[in-house]
Amino acid sequence: MIYDIVIIGGGPAGLTAGIYATRALMKTLLLEKIAPGGLVITTEKVENYPGFAEGVNGYELMEQMIKQAGKFGLETISEEAIGISQKDKGFHIKTTLQDYQALSVIIASGTIYRNLGVEGEQTFTGRGISYCATCDAPLFRNKEVVVVGGGDAAIEEALFLTKFVKKIYLVHRRDKLRASAILQERAKQNPKIEFIWNSVINRIYGKSKIEKVTIRNVLDNSEQELNIDGIFVFIGFEPKTVFLKDFVELDKEGYVVTDYEMKTSRSGIFAAGDVRSNALRQIITACGDGARAAVSSQHFVENLKNTGYNH
Numbered sequence: 001m002i003y004d005i006v007i008i009g010g011g012p013a014g015l016t017a018g019i020y021a022t023r024a025l026m027k028t029l030l031l032e033k034i035a036p037g038g039l040v041i042t043t044e045k046v047e048n049y050p051g052f053a054e055g056v057n058g059y060e061l062m063e064q065m066i067k068q069a070g071k072f073g074l075e076t077i078s079e080e081a082i083g084i085s086q087k088d089k090g091f092h093i094k095t096t097l098q099d100y101q102a103l104s105v106i107i108a109s110g111t112i113y114r115n116l117g118v119e120g121e122q123t124f125t126g127r128g129i130s131y132c133a134t135c136d137a138p139l140f141r142n143k144e145v146v147v148v149g150g151g152d153a154a155i156e157e158a159l160f161l162t163k164f165v166k167k168i169y170l171v172h173r174r175d176k177l178r179a180s181a182i183l184q185e186r187a188k189q190n191p192k193i194e195f196i197w198n199s200v201i202n203r204i205y206g207k208s209k210i211e212k213v214t215i216r217n218v219l220d221n222s223e224q225e226l227n228i229d230g231i232f233v234f235i236g237f238e239p240k241t242v243f244l245k246d247f248v249e250l251d252k253e254g255y256v257v258t259d260y261e262m263k264t265s266r267s268g269i270f271a272a273g274d275v276r277s278n279a280l281r282q283i284i285t286a287c288g289d290g291a292r293a294a295v296s297s298q299h300f301v302e303n304l305k306n307t308g309y310n311h
Contacts, residue, residue: 001101002090002101002102002103003027003028003029003100003101003102003103004021004026004027004028004102004103004104004298004301005017005021005026005027005028005029005102005103005104005105005106005294005297005298005301006028006029006030006031006091006093006100006102006104006105006106007021007028007029007030007031007105007106007108008031008081008084008093008105008106008107008108008109009030009031009032009038009107009108009109009110009240009273009275010030010031010032010035010036010037010038010066010076010108011036011037011038011039011040011062011108011110011273011274011286012038012040012062012065012273012283012286012287012290013108013110013272013273013274013275013286013287013289013290013293014030014032014036014038014106014108014110014272014273014290015030015036015062015065015066015068015069015074015290016065016272016286016287016288016289016290016291016294017106017108017272017290017291017293017294017297018030018069018072018074018076018290018294019065019068019069019072019074019290019294020290020291020294020295020298021074021106021294021297021298022069022072022073022074023072024294024295024298026294026297026298026301028073028074028075029075029076029077029100029102030069030074030075030076030077031076031077031079031080031081031093031095031100032076032077032078032079033078033079033080034078035078036062036065036066036069036076037059037062037063037066038062038110039110039111040058040059040061040062040283041058041059041062042058042059042132042134042135043057043058043134043156044057044058044133044134044156044160045057045058045156046058046061046283048282048283048284049061049283049284050284058134061283079095079096079097079098080095080096081093081094081095081109081243082094082095082096082243083243084105084243084244084247084269085247086266086268089103089304090102090103091103091104091105091268091269093105103268103300103301103304104268104269104270104297104300104301104304105268105269105270105297106262106270106271106272106290106293106294106297107241107244107248107256107264107269107270107271107272107275108271108272108273108275108286108289108290108293109239109240109241109243109275110239110240110273110274110275111237111238111239111240111274111275111281112237112238112240113131113233113234113236113237113238114233114235114236114237114238115233116148116201116233116235118201118202118203118204119203119204120203120204120205120206120210121204123204123206124204124206124209124210124231127209127210128206128209128210128229128230128231129204129210129230129231129232129233130230130231130232130233131232131233131234132157133147133157133158133160133161133232134157134160136230136232137160137161137163137164137165138164139230140161140164140165140229140230141164141165142164142165142166143165143166143228143229143230144165144166144167144168144169144226144227144228144229145161145165145167145168145169145228145229145230145231145232146168146169146170146171146201146213146226146228146230146231146232147161147168147169147170147171147231147232147234148171148172148200148201148231148232148233148234148235149170149172149233149234149235149236150170150172150173150174150176150177150178150179151177151178151179151234151236152178152179152180152183153234154170154172154179154234154235155177155179155183155184155186155187156179156183157232157234158170158187158193158232159183159186159187159190161232162190162192162193165192166192167192167194168192168193168194169194169196169226169228170187170193170194170195170196171196171199171200171201171215172195172196172197172198172199173198173199173200173218174197174198175197175198176197196215198217198218198219199215199216199217199218200215200216200218201213201214201215201216201231202214202215202216202223204231209229210228210229210230210231211227211228212225212226212227212228213225213226213228213231237274237281238253238254239253239254239255239256239274239275240275241254241255241256241275244256247266247269248264248265248266248269248271249264249265250277251277251278253277255275255276255277255278255279256271256275256276256277257277258270258271258276258277260292261292261296262276262289262292262293262296263296267300268300268304270293270296270297270300271289271293272286272289272290272292272293273285273286273289273290274286276289
């Protein structure tokens with residue numbers, strides 16, 4: 001079977017692309033490693049998505065998008081795309097299990113959490129080190145933890161953690177936060193959060209579980225040790241584009257380069273959402289990207305068929 005469009009990634013961008021593509025009667029397949037939803041499903045409360053005056057739980061928001069896409073006939077398969085190639089006027093998408101063919105592809109593979117890259121991190125990932133407070137906060141009830149980061153994600157997750165933990169040491173490599181003003185104010189007023197400025201995690205210790213961490217001051221290289229029970233890491237993201245290397249143009253950080261119509265450097269391949277270079281990386285902009293990519297992909301497929309391609 002040859003699909004009109006294959007979408008790689010099931011976050012807000014991919015699901016919106018699926019809604020627009022299927023409503024345009026494009027035979028569309030969405031590939032997602034585990035299940036659609038993206039990183040949004042780990043967010044306790046989304047406050048900046050229009051239409052929800054009191055905010056909305058990230059999982060619930062994505063559940064509605066998934067249902068909406070399914071209503072219009074989007075086919076979804078839980079497989080991870082690991083390669084893509086071009087053959088004649090179509091594309092072959094290789095997954096961990098099989099291959100799929102499409103006339104056009106929308107890359108909406110999103111991002112993954114960036115690691116600290118320090119001694120002990122691999123050992124304790126999933127055993128005291130977490131990248132999702134919404135997922136793991138209950139495991140640290142009445143414990144002392146470190147949160148690493150200074151952006152919106154770090155502060156949002158730290159504030160959520162305060163409902164469970166006894167104390168948070170928020171470690172940030174600069175002397176001020178990058179988070180939005182309202183989140184900064186909430187964090188600074190919370191008595192459970194202690195800020196450790198101009199500092200980074202240097203090493204993570206423990207036997208069967210995390211017991212302590214070494215923190216280094218980046219200004220004078222002085223070190224301090226903290227006895228803690230867990231670490232939550234929120235230091236940014238990396239694009240999931242390994243499977244695209246040498247296939248489409250990527251920027252120096254590995255994000256996909258597109259124009260305003262979501263076209264990539266290869267005709268017939270489009271990109272949307274957080275995986276895109278210079279994206280704002282918000283749910284609402286990811287949805288906008290997904291809509292634009294779907295329309296551009298639809299026009300590409302229709303033009304291909306109008307020029308004599310026998311689907």
